[in-house]
Amino acid sequence: MSARLSILIAEDSAADRMLLSTIVSRQGHRVLTVANGLEALALFEQERPQLVLMDALMPIMDGFEAARRIKLLAGEALVPIIFLTSLTEGEALVRCLEAGGDDFLAKPYNRVILEAKINAMDRLRRLQETVLQQRDLIARNNAFLLDEQRAAKAVFDKVAHAGCLDAPNVRYLQSPYALFNGDLLLAAFQPSGDMHVLLGDFTGHGLPAAIGAMPLAEAFYGMTAKGHSLREVLREVNAKLKRILPMGMFCCATLLNISFQRKVVEVWAGGLPDGYLLRGDGREHTPLVSRHLPLGVRDARSFNDALEVYPLEMGDRVLLLSDGVLEGSNAEGELFGEQRLLEVLAANRDDQALFDEIQAALIRFRGTQQDDISLVEIGVVESSSLGRPPVPQGGSVENAPLDWSATFEYRGATLRRHNPVPQVLQLLLEVPGLRLQAGALFSVLTELYANALEHGVLGLDSAMKADARGFADYYRLRTERLAELVEGYVRFDLRICPEPGGGRLTLLVDDSGPGFDGQAVMARQAQPERFSGRGLALVRQLSERCTWPAGGRGVSVEFSWRLEA
């Protein structure tokens, strides 16, 4: 049994009106009757009937006009109109439908057919009602979801932009909702002034991808600020993602450590399209090729943290991009692809315009804006032109220990995996007077440790780094020898002494190697065109005193401070 409807009957013949009214009310519906189109409109507005039986030819306003206006009034809701007509020629019936009628019924009326038509129209009406309800529900849910995304993005931006994406030599472009496409861009200074950069792309979209980004960002920023090396950040981030991500989800990423002082970039690339080292002097661009499985695939045991190292020159730029750039497709399903990107890079003359040119090329290719691209470019500039990394927080000044010494010795297998610099730095930063010099201290520790490890323990000769090829060989050899290391040690000897109004740190770093002639090294390093060996010169600049104790074992440096009363 069909539902009770309220049905409007517009019919100028009183007899017909009576007849229809009787049939329809016998079927259980509520009946409203009028004698012309104008009355039909008025009563429709007042009573909002669910279905209309409309005579085509009526005085004052005919059924065609009334039907048109009722459809307008009804808006999106379907109010079926069945024309009642003695017209038979096709053209007249077509007019009924064109005026907005949904069906027609020929006179004289057949009770059974009328009932069937009313029921059929009611089904359509309900269908339309359901569609509208669902549409509105979806629209409400979608608005809600977008609201949530906005809020989530605001939270995420606080975490993700905690770093130095606003540094003057960093340019980046991320589609507003790149995060919900799984894209992630992070950059932060180490205490030394080196910059760590991560461009990542989680598999999948939406919430799962965005959630994985949070712990990754936390680990990246936390460890970078404490002075952990890129390798350590990598291992930690990979282990964390492996632990939390469901099987089958992972993060394609490229990580960089750019040292503006040492003029090198270390690269780890797993799963993103090639990045590029763009040369400022017109030399050919160097592609930064993915060598590894993405983050979160390998467990800690089998994770490969090997970095590639490239020398940098002033004016060089490192460009990274997400696969959204290459996978933009046009109407024919063709991909934008690497070749088109390389053409844009080759045609580029003005650094500042590169991102615009890439975007413009994408729009030309696709015909529309792309909404899932991430691009970042870091320029190689003088380190002095970059802001200083923030001074680390520490405990109170009054209770700080001021007269102590300690020796740390890191041996064999420990050196293979562990970077002791953050641990030693953390301890020294307990001394309030050293906190303001955290950056210099970190750089000096890092350089002295690298010297002791690479030249002393591993026996590498920095003369190898005379050209680009030797440079690569050097780092390959470093990785090989480190992996096989069993013997040897690096020792840090720390002495903190109070002085009137302040204090002094004396730091001696030595190692198990055969020792070296500091003066000779300094002389060699004076050649500015060399790729390497800025290390000791840097240490000299940053520390107050730098000496080579007799016997050529180790390097001693001093830092002092005065505390304002």
Place this chain on the structure above:
Amino acid sequence: MAITSQPSADGQELTIVIQGRFDFGAHQEFRDAYERINQRPKRYVVDLKGTTYLDSSALGMLLLLRDHAGGDHAQIRLEHCNPDVRKILAISNFEQLFKIA
């Protein structure tokens, strides 16, 4: 897109054939292809001859298969990769996890 699977006569090897786009839409079908079988094959072959496109969620699905097939001990061969598919597998360095032919 259509995924079919065919065990070898001795039941030791299962061949999964993927036609068309291999992306998130194939998720359930791909899982069914190796989960809804009675035997436990030793080796798996994913035949990508008819695969026109492969995205990162497909890479994830391959990792799921690898896990199902025994993780580091899994024996999985990806066969008949066209150059585009090969390129995507290469960028992610999946040759470290799968035999790619």
